[in-house]
Amino acid sequence: MTHTHPLTHCSSASSSVSQSLPQNEMAKEGTVMLALFLLLLVAAEATQPQDEPTAVGHAASAPTHLHFYFHDTVSGKSPTAVRVVGPPAGSPSPQPTFFGTVNVMDDPLTEGPEAESAEVGRAQGLYMGSDQAKIGFLQAMNLVFTAGAHNGSTLALLGRNCPLDGVRELPVLGGTGAFRFARGYALLRTHWLDLRTGDATVEYDVYVMH
Numbered sequence: 001m002t003h004t005h006p007l008t009h010c011s012s013a014s015s016s017v018s019q020s021l022p023q024n025e026m027a028k029e030g031t032v033m034l035a036l037f038l039l040l041l042v043a044a045e046a047t048q049p050q051d052e053p054t055a056v057g058h059a060a061s062a063p064t065h066l067h068f069y070f071h072d073t074v075s076g077k078s079p080t081a082v083r084v085v086g087p088p089a090g091s092p093s094p095q096p097t098f099f100g101t102v103n104v105m106d107d108p109l110t111e112g113p114e115a116e117s118a119e120v121g122r123a124q125g126l127y128m129g130s131d132q133a134k135i136g137f138l139q140a141m142n143l144v145f146t147a148g149a150h151n152g153s154t155l156a157l158l159g160r161n162c163p164l165d166g167v168r169e170l171p172v173l174g175g176t177g178a179f180r181f182a183r184g185y186a187l188l189r190t191h192w193l194d195l196r197t198g199d200a201t202v203e204y205d206v207y208v209m210h
């Protein structure tokens, strides 16, 4: 509405206050304006179904794809993941599935697979041996982005990670900053694993709607 006519202001309120306008021409013009407005409104509503996409909200758009590498270092002088709870007493030794152990991590996330590759964030949280039949962790973590387009935003993941499987899928439960309302999933593939120490580099492909 780009009318500059002074009546425009009256007419926009005329439906509720026309009774209080004592006269005449103003009210008449106001009524015409209102009728026009209603006509436009009806016309607009009539065309709505064709213009509306079949899906609404973020479901209609493509997910954001994030790709990076996760470095889990448990050995050496400066590990980024530490065991805070060992296997329960009475477990077979060596403990084959890590059932009952808890590790806390603050693992770097990098652009490329090399440890010296540019850091894009950290994976902060824990993984806990929760499968008695195979190596399977419950992994709960925040991906904290510290560089690039998503610097300052986080994603919260919680899921099952069986590190010896070729591909693991973890749900993305939510996020902060640019990732508010996020939901999605992460696909994890081991890029490198030292079976002796347990150190590993894992490739992450994360798909999020937000």
Ligand SMILES: *[C@@H]1O[C@H](CO)[C@@H](O)[C@H](O)[C@H]1NC(C)=O
Binding pocket: 146, 147, 148, 151, 152
């Ligand atoms: C990420 O954001 C922080 C806080 O705004 C800023 O200090 C830092 O320089 C940024 N890092 C990169 C790599 O852009």
